[in-house]
Amino acid sequence: MTAIGAAMGAAMGAFAGSMKQFAAAAAGGQFAVSPEGGDALLKAIRDMARWVDDNLIEGEWLAQQLPLGSSHGAEAMKPYLVQVATDDQGFIPKLREFRSTLADAEQGIMAAMENYDNTDQGARGNFSA
Template sequence: MLDAGGGGGFGKMAASMKGLQQAAADGSFAVSETGGKALLVAIREMAKWVDDNIADLGTLSRSPQLGSSHGAEAMKPYVREVATDQQGFLTMLREFRASLVDAEAGVVGAMNNYRHIESSVESTFRV
């Protein structure tokens, strides 16, 4: 499907989540326990929302009941395609859901980085 507006919102977000995970893995990103917990709550709530709603949103992948006029028949496949093609809403929503796994791993890694940095700094002040 042609994407005249540039699109890619969920796709770009998925790439960002992978980048967050990689930044935490290489130690270039750290987050405090308090900040990390807040981020994890948000990530988990979003994942739960997607999980709870993806089945209902699946109705978008079926041909809509628009009637049998020539216009309705012409629109039916287009409406379904917008939801399910390579850049469709459901496709991007599934990618987004998968990216939340990367985001969660990234935040956990960043929290571990922060703890490591804190303990390293703390040890320099011990006598």
């Protein structure tokens, strides 16, 4: 594992934990998001998820040894490039992990929008005749 891979793994782990806490806080009613704000956030999350999905499909070639030639340098690099893309700290697993955090974020926003609606309805009930 490279230092970059370790740093990327640590950052992704922290981000994933934050998204899980975010979703749990929203589910617990700790904050609310207006429909307009929530829709904008959901669009951004869904656009990013679509980008990740497209790039995971297109990036599968990274898991295969590239035809770099037959020089000693090329032969040394072929397995290393596959490892960088596919080991536990590799690009492809980290991109998949990021994709799952987007699902957590989407759940959190939807719960926060529901909290907003419930709060809004409760406030209206206080002022009805």
